[in-house]
Amino acid sequence: MPGRMFIPRPIPSQGAGSVSLPHSAGRLGYLARAWVLLLCAAVPVLGAQAPSAPAQRFVVLLDPAHGGDDPGAHLGPLAEKAYTLALSIRLRSLLMARGFAVVTTRDSDASVDSDRRAGIANNANAMACLSLHASESGSGVHLFVSSLAPIEARRFLPWKTAQAAWIARSLTLAGTIDSALSHASVPVALGRTALPAIDSMTCPAMAVEVAPDRSSNAQAGLDDPDYQTRVAEALAAALVEWRSEQRGDPQP
C-alpha cells in the first residue's frame, strides 16, 4: 500500500516528563494531534491517487495463438497450438520470476477468437503484447508488426484498426526484441502483416513466430530443448530491457 509510506511520524519526545507544557500549550497539543490524525486519514487517499512510477505493475500479455478446433500448423508430431501454449507457460514463469505481471489469452487447449484475444489484451492494459506462433518454414524467429498505417493516438479508435495508433511503439518493441534475439545468436526476420487479433490491440504488439534455426553455424529444430530455452530467455531479457525503457510512459 503506497500511501503508508507518507504517514508523518510523530516527533519523538525528548524524555518523559522532562518538559511540562503549560495548560494552553497542552490544548494546542490536542489540536495539533487532531490535525495530524486528519492528515493521516487523508494521506492514504492522496497516496492512492498518485501512485509512484516504480511500484506500477508492468503487465505483459502472452497470446498463445490457435487452440481448440484450430490446430495451426503441423509441426511434426506436434500441433502449433500445443507448441505455442508450452512456450507461453515457459515464458510466463520466466517473466514472473523477473517481477512482471503476466496475463494470458488461454491456459488450456481452448478455442479463443481473435476479438476475445484483443479484448483480454486491451483490458489488461499491457505494456507489451506478444502473440506466439510456430512454423516449420523459414529460420529463427519472425517478428511481425501490424501492416496498418500509423495514425495519431486519439480517445476513440475503431476496433478493427486500433493498433494503428500503436504502430510506432510496436516497431520500437520489435527493435528491442530483435537485438535481444540477435544477442542470443537467434536469426531474426522482421516483417509486417495483417492479423485480426494484433490489429485490434491497444498496446505495443506483435506476432512472434518461432521457426527452426537453420543458420549454418547452429542447426536446431523446434523440438531442441536448448534452442527453446535460448529463445524464451532472449524474449524475457528483451522484455526486461523494454520495461526499463518504458517505465512510467503507458500512453502511445
Added chain:
Amino acid sequence: MIPRHQTVLFILLLVASVLMGGLLWNQLRLAHRRLLQGQDSAPTQAPQVAPAEQATLMAANDADNTVEPRILSLPLPQNPEARARAVLGKLLDLYAAPDAAHPVPGGAGSIAQVFLVPIADAGGKLAPEGPELAVVNLTGAFAAGHPSGLETETLTVLSVCATLNANFPRVTQVRFLVDGQPRATLAGHADLTRTYLTAESAAPAAGDRP
C-alpha cells in the same frame, strides 16, 4: 414388290445415318468434356509461338523474409488475363522447384484464373486506362498444400501482389479466391478476406527494421 436396288439403297442409307448419328453423339460427348475442363484449356504455359518477353517475378525468400525482383524472359500471350495467369504461374513454378528459397508445392497449375476488373479511380470515375482490381483464383489443392505459418503465407500473398504490380502497373488492388469461393486464410494465417493494396506489397517486407 420393292425392287432389289431400292432395298440395297435403303439399307446403305440406314447404315450411313446410324454411323452419322454415332459420330455426332461422340463429337457432342467430346465437346461437353472440353467444356467441363474449360478452365484447364486456358494456357498456363504460353504457346511457344508467342514471342518471348521480359517479366519481373517478385520472388520470396523464407530465409530473410524478403521479396526480390527476378527478371525472366518467357513467351506470354497477348490477352492480359491469360498473360497475368502465365506470369503468376511462372512465379509458382519457381516455388515448386526442388531447391526453392520459398518452397510451396503446386506450380503453375495452381492459378485457376486471373480476372482483371476496372475499378473507380480517386475521382470515382471508371477510366478505360484506369486502375484495376486483380482477382486471383487459386486451386483448393494449392491452399491445402501450402505450408502453414505467418511468414511463409504472408510472403506468398505479398509476392503475388508485387508480381502483379510489377508487370501490370494498372493493378492497384488484389483479392484472392480459392476454388472460386472466398476463404478466411491461405493456410491458417494470411488473411484472404481482405483486399490487398499493391502499394503495400511494393515495399520489401523486411524493409521495416526499426
